[in-house]
Every structure is written in C-alpha cells, then in structure tokens.
Amino acid sequence: MAGERELKKLLKNMSPTLMSGEYVFVTFENARYGDHASLQPIAAFTEAEGLTLVIPKSEADNKELGYESTFKGITLKVHSSLDAVGLTAVFSQKLSDHAISANVIAGYFHDHIFVPSKDAERAISALSELMN
Numbered sequence: 001m002a003g004e005r006e007l008k009k010l011l012k013n014m015s016p017t018l019m020s021g022e023y024v025f026v027t028f029e030n031a032r033y034g035d036h037a038s039l040q041p042i043a044a045f046t047e048a049e050g051l052t053l054v055i056p057k058s059e060a061d062n063k064e065l066g067y068e069s070t071f072k073g074i075t076l077k078v079h080s081s082l083d084a085v086g087l088t089a090v091f092s093q094k095l096s097d098h099a100i101s102a103n104v105i106a107g108y109f110h111d112h113i114f115v116p117s118k119d120a121e122r123a124i125s126a127l128s129e130l131m132n
Contacts, residue, residue, distance in 0.1 A: 003081030003109065010078055010087045016127040019073035022057040022117055025103070026065050039063065042073075043105050043112075054105070054114065071103065072120035074113045074127065082106065091127055098126045 004010050028036060031051035033044055039060075041053040057070050080087055088104055088111065095102045095115070100123050103114040115123040 003079045005081045005084045007086045013078040015077035022070045024067035070117045071114040076111045
C-alpha cells in the first residue's frame with residue numbers, strides 16, 4: 001500500500017499520538033547494527049562516530065548508561081510516503097514556533113518525532129493545530 005504524498009491530506013490526517021514511555025539516545029563507538037540488542041532499541045543509526053540507539057529510558061537506567069536528555073515519542077498516524085514533500089518542514093516549523101526541539105525518524109509507514117519529555121503535551125497541541 002502506497003503512502004500519502006499530498007501535503008494537505010497528510011496534515012489533515014496526521015493524528016499525532018504520544019507513544020508510551022520515555023526514551024533516550026545513546027551511542028556506542030566501534031559498534032555496528034545488531035550490537036546491544038538487549039537494550040530493546042526502537043531505532044538505530046550508524047554514523048562515523050558510532051552506533052546511535054533510541055532505547056527506553058528504563059533500559060539505560062538499568063544498565064547505568066549515560067544520556068543527555070529524555071524524550072517522549074510522537075507518532076504521526078497518517079501513512080506518509082517516503083517520497084512526500086513538505087510534511088517534515090511544516091511540522092518542524094510549527095514545533096520551532098513553540099520553541100520545541102524535534103528529532104525526527106521516518107519509518108516505512110509513519111514519521112516519529114522525539115521531543116523533550118517536558119514538552120510532549122505542548123508538542124501534541126501544536127501539531128494538532130496543523131490538522132485544522
């Protein structure tokens with residue numbers, strides 16, 4: 001099933017939904033995809049500096065891993081095409097207008113936005129404004 005590409009439809013149907021739990025970004029030098037699977041990562045990205053994982057805060061705390069900030073995840077429930085143009089720009093600008101940082105990860109079906117935990121409810125409200 002192909003995802004939506006039309007920006008107006010994407011915005012109208014994005015339905016931002018808060019994911020349960022808190023997440024942190026951690027990194028491991030000289031690691032590769034698949035390493036540290038026991039931390040239950042929900043996302044992974046390999047960079048020149050190391051492997052970045054997005055993991056539940058509870059896992060980081062249990063393993064005494066350091067992290068800088070805690071985040072809540074927001075999933076845009078609309079099935080967006082990976083080729084869609086403009087959605088990230090529009091919601092990023094809206095969050096920026098509210099002084100909320102956004103760390104965006106695109107999955108095949110949905111966009112996921114990680115915002116500081118303290119700003120999660122404000123972010124949901126701001127994003128919901130775009131649906132009107």
